[in-house]
Amino acid sequence: MAKTIVRDLGDRELLDELANRRKVLFELRFKLATGSLETTSKLREEKQQIARILTELREREIAAAEAAADLEGFWARLARDNVVWTNPFTKTLNESDAPFYKWFEDGELNASANCLDKHMGTPVENKTAIIFEADGGEVTKITYAELLSAVSRMANGLKSLGIKKGDRVVIYMSMGIEGVTAMQACARIGATHSVVFGGFS
Numbered sequence: 001m002a003k004t005i006v007r008d009l010g011d012r013e014l015l016d017e018l019a020n021r022r023k024v025l026f027e028l029r030f031k032l033a034t035g036s037l038e039t040t041s042k043l044r045e046e047k048q049q050i051a052r053i054l055t056e057l058r059e060r061e062i063a064a065a066e067a068a069a070d071l072e073g074f075w076a077r078l079a080r081d082n083v084v085w086t087n088p089f090t091k092t093l094n095e096s097d098a099p100f101y102k103w104f105e106d107g108e109l110n111a112s113a114n115c116l117d118k119h120m121g122t123p124v125e126n127k128t129a130i131i132f133e134a135d136g137g138e139v140t141k142i143t144y145a146e147l148l149s150a151v152s153r154m155a156n157g158l159k160s161l162g163i164k165k166g167d168r169v170v171i172y173m174s175m176g177i178e179g180v181t182a183m184q185a186c187a188r189i190g191a192t193h194s195v196v197f198g199g200f201s
Contacts (some may be wrong), residue, residue: 165190
């Protein structure tokens with residue numbers, strides 16, 4: 001079971017998008033041929049999107065072939081390339097208690113650091129991390145750098161209250177940027193957190 005490769009719905013979604021964009025491209029070419037297309041910018045945009053989809057599909061095929069040839073090696077490479085480990089793993093997959101498989105069981109990481117810290121000093125730092133739209137339509141945006149600052153402040157606040165690694169925290173907040181900040185802060189200091197959604201109370 002652990003070594004079964006299942007292609008997700010992403011491929012089908014991409015293929016559906018490809019079919020739709022090819023249909024649009026055909027319609028645009030027809031309009032161009034009949035002289036009813038005022039500008040070719042939309043035509044160029046559809047061609048670019050189709051090229052993007054085809055590239056992504058090819059990349060997925062290459063990844064699937066790599067995983068089929070060496071499943072553990074494939075996931076180990078991705079884990080080392082994309083995850084920041086505080087204690088790197090030495091064993092990729094433990095199948096000794098199947099079907100209760102364990103991946104990277106001797107590795108340690110900080111989820112908050114992987115969400116935020118790893119982007120500092122990169123172009124992602126100033127990109128939008130969260131876009132929150134309130135019930136009234138007000139939109140709030142926060143960048144990765146701003147979110148890291150807010151999370152660090154809340155984590156320090158929790159520590160000042162005596163919260164430490166291994167403690168349990170219940171978060172009862174609205175699901176906005178502040179709620180995400182609280183969850184990240186708990187993960188940052190190693191406190192187990194449970195989220196109680198207040199929308200139905």
